[in-house]
Amino acid sequence: MFRVKDLLLAPETFDDPIFRNHLCGFRLYGYVASTDQKRPWFSLVRCIFFTVSLWMCCALMLARVFRGYENLNDGATSWATAVQYFAMSIATLNAIVQRDRVIGLLRVAHADIQNLISEADDREMELLAATQVYTRNITLTLCGPSFIAGSMAYLDCIYRTVFLPKSVFNSSAVQRGDEQPILMFQLFPLKELCDNFVVGYIGAWYALSLGMTAIPMWHTFITCLMKYVNLRLQILNKRVEEMDITRLNPRLVIDRLAPTELSHWRKQLLRVFVEEQIRIRNLVYEIQHLIRVPVMVDFIIFSISMCFLFYALALGISSKMDYFFIGIYIFVMAAILWMYHWHATLIVEYNDKLSFAYFSCGWYNFDVPLQRTLLFVMMHAQRPMNMRALLVELNLRTFIDIMRGAYSYFNLLRSSHQY
Template structure:
């Protein structure tokens, strides 16, 4: 049983430049809490409520789409199916996140402590790398969050307008059941009223479920991106320091010109030992991250590849309205972006790890003593160990992402060819 104290973070962790935006959102959701909060257990209780809410919303949507049997027009059911399946994927991710909260908190504590120490020792070039990473994670977060928010505002605006000016088109559950009317966009995405003709469930439920979706889906995936970019930052800094082989990092008052060859070998060997220990810490962090995301990413790999194929088919065969067309396009973009950020950043981690081997060769090893040269050779051999990430049975890299896209397009062509007959 996880204790509340094990899930608390120090206040300064919430101001970390890489994780700040996500941690403040997580705190609001109750996923993590601050040691300054008077009642942190109440904040963490919210996490249970939000996680249960997503699963209830997912169950209602899946029940509705399975009970509907078939749709008169394929495009009519495309947005309902896409929403339900996407919520199923995010339900897996949120449940996994809830179960592994302790692992996430420990990773955040380690990353924050490491970045604090780094800022005290970093030179100007290394600080530039840190600031570039901070800008990058903000940009990638906005790229995924903006389409989700735009989609939500479209559905909410349509519902508000119709509720005020055309209420007969909103409160029409009976007519929808008889097939005499079409539900508005918000109720097509979340057709809860088809299962329970109740104001709280049928009207307020979709509003709440949509709010959960447009915040939770981009929040979790971009947070994992932050962790992956932190790993690439660590590898880039390590490569830079290996090339420099600056022993004054160990002891700033050292005067290199006054040291004997034996003393130089001593300090360089200590520096090499520090590099190996740092690489081992990075590998352990990669392992922890892989354990955290392997199940939800594997689910996304299966679910999104099938759903992308289905949406392409619905856009081609059906006759979607402008609103449905916009939503299906946003769904395709968001699903492709989620898959891309995982596989692309996993590829970056492998590439940065490979650069570390070249860094060992790029330093002035030919001017070092034989013991240091042997240690550098050992480091080069150690960097050859794989650092690739896997989602259960699937390798996470750019090739896998391209295979998913090609596979979805192949299935789409197969469906279109079958439909033409």
């Protein structure tokens, strides 16, 4: 059992250039706390409340889905919402169980970024700035559709509550087909389970807010962690190619060093590079153990869900709004899977480039013993740095296979329907 004091972050961590936005959200939901908070235990209470409420919303939506619908089109949107919340519920529970790992990764990342800022040259600062822009853009890419869909549901709910209240607070008329349900009740059919204002109306508002924030926030946070690892590999590749021993001691004058002294400092620099690669490998190991269960769940659920959503589109949807929401769900599910597999592929590629960076460092100018040492270092650098989610290897080829499989099953369902 973890203790609250072991899960606190320094106040300056919340200003980290890569994780700043995500840490604000995590702090709101209680996943992290600051050492300057007066009541840090209250963050743990918020975290438990948030997780329990998310599971309750998920259970209510799954209960409605399992009650069945007259046809697939009527339940496509509700089904997609329910599976998204189920996958997110698994991820949040996993984050609580491994909360100390999350805190440890954040502490290491923040300390490393601060150290990089203090000693980086112009090119390395450009890489850091490019990573910051990239993580912000990838976060907006996933958050944008979620906020657009949620805002449309909120605006529709407000408008019809004020001007068409009979279509909002008359679930029996909606079930008979005399009134059309509002968008929020189509996405979160809580009112059909319990005709109560608190559960059916306020509960739907709260459930929608959870989905709009928690789902993109968690997945983009993991993406930022993977991109941060990629940044460290980029910088390591750059420093290996330069083989600049003045990084160890800025007062060194290379032209005045004897051959034995130059070889000594180069060997020390190689040791620093090997230690850095080991630290990066440990980071990848920690991230892999953090995400292996939720990503495996996403792999199973999202591939099946996208297949059925394509099938629902093929059958024809009665409302253009349903087309819009199903399109958003397909985009979000595909984007989540792509982010994991693509950034895992980038980690593998930049790790593979490391041995070529050693080859480009001017090894032919080294003495023979140092060349032998460099050969062993290159062999160590060739060790793969693949990421796995239990039975699934995370790479771009796996993502393409997922999309191909979902499309193949969709064609199979459409063919069977035609016959």
